[in-house]
Amino acid sequence: xxxxxxxxxxxxxxxxxxxxxxxxxxxxxxxxxxxxxxxxxxxxxxxxxxxxxxxxxxxxxxxxxxxxxxxxxxxxxxxxxxxxxxxxxxxxxxxxxxxxxx
Amino acid sequence: xxxxxxxxxxxxxxxxxxxxxxxxxxxxxxxxxxxxxxxxxxxxxxxxxxxxxxxxxxxxxxxxxxxxxxxxxxxxxxxxxxxxxxxxxxxxxxxxxxxxxxxxxxxxxxxxxxxxxxxxxxxxxxxxxxxxxxxxxxxxxxxxxxxxxxxxxxxxxxxxxxxxxx
Numbered sequence: 001x002x003x004x005x006x007x008x009x010x011x012x013x014x015x016x017x018x019x020x021x022x023x024x025x026x027x028x029x030x031x032x033x034x035x036x037x038x039x040x041x042x043x044x045x046x047x048x049x050x051x052x053x054x055x056x057x058x059x060x061x062x063x064x065x066x067x068x069x070x071x072x073x074x075x076x077x078x079x080x081x082x083x084x085x086x087x088x089x090x091x092x093x094x095x096x097x098x099x100x101x102x
Numbered sequence: 103x104x105x106x107x108x109x110x111x112x113x114x115x116x117x118x119x120x121x122x123x124x125x126x127x128x129x130x131x132x133x134x135x136x137x138x139x140x141x142x143x144x145x146x147x148x149x150x151x152x153x154x155x156x157x158x159x160x161x162x163x164x165x166x167x168x169x170x171x172x173x174x175x176x177x178x179x180x181x182x183x184x185x186x187x188x189x190x191x192x193x194x195x196x197x198x199x200x201x202x203x204x205x206x207x208x209x210x211x212x213x214x215x216x217x218x219x220x221x222x223x224x225x226x227x228x229x230x231x232x233x234x235x236x237x238x239x240x241x242x243x244x245x246x247x248x249x250x251x252x253x254x255x256x257x258x259x260x261x262x263x264x265x266x267x268x
Binding site: 002003004005006007008009010011012014015016018019020022023026027028029031032034035036038039042045046049050052053054056057058059061062064065066068069070071072073074075076077079080081082083084086092093 | 103104105108112115116119120122123128131132135138139142145146148149150151153154157158161162165166169170173174176177179182183185191195199202203206207210211213214215216218219220221224225227228232233236237240241244248251252254255256258259260262263
């Protein structure tokens with residue numbers, strides 16, 4: 001058996017996405033929360049590319065490409081926001097950044 | 103051969119992803135995330151997406167993760183303080199996650215029976231030529247919008263992170 005069932009790729013994508021969600025919900029460091037989001041984006045990219053293979057079309061790969069570009073832009077802005085938050089509050093714990101709660 | 107390659111890199115990806123979530127120091131999480139991205143690049147190659155695999159290594163594992171590590175170093179982020187979580191979360195969190203994933207795997211298995219398979223070289227449409235052709239014909243408008251988005255992101259990042267001057 002030298003051929004991989006396509007469902008394995010999709011299951012791997014689901015596992016990575018679920019781990020990203022778990023990290024997003026349970027972690028308290030704002031940088032790690034951000035990295036969990038990147039993990040979820042990567043998982044979705046794997047699904048896109050698997051379906052590009054399945055339909056034998058290049059469109060899915062282009063979607064993955066756009067996701068990648070938008071993620072790079074998002075990382076630049078997000079990390080700048082993290083820098084500003086740290087400058088103003090001297091903390092990276094998201095429990096202490098709650099001024100919109102009250 | 104393909105199956106062995108898939109299994110090796112899928113296991114590396116999952117182990118590194120678990121490590122991203124459980125490590126308490128952000129720099130360990132970042133290094134693990136590089137591992138996930140690198141092994142995903144190999145899986146993209148297996149699926150015939152050679153351009154995306156290269157972009158994954160250059161853009162994600164290169165540029166984005168360097169940015170992350172740079173910010174972690176700059177902020178001197180220490181290990182995260184663990185606070186006691188509620189008993190329900192501690193007891194049910196991992197089993198429920200595994201149950202959910204088993205359910206997802208079951209339905210994916212039913213939707214795509216194991217006769218639908220991936221073979222290395224089964225799809226060769228992911229070359230830089232094919233990507234470029236689609237990018238500059240069918241997807242020209244999204245491509246241009248993306249370039250404007252990146253410009254906005256650059257300006258936004260500079261405005262957010264600059265020193266206040268009067």
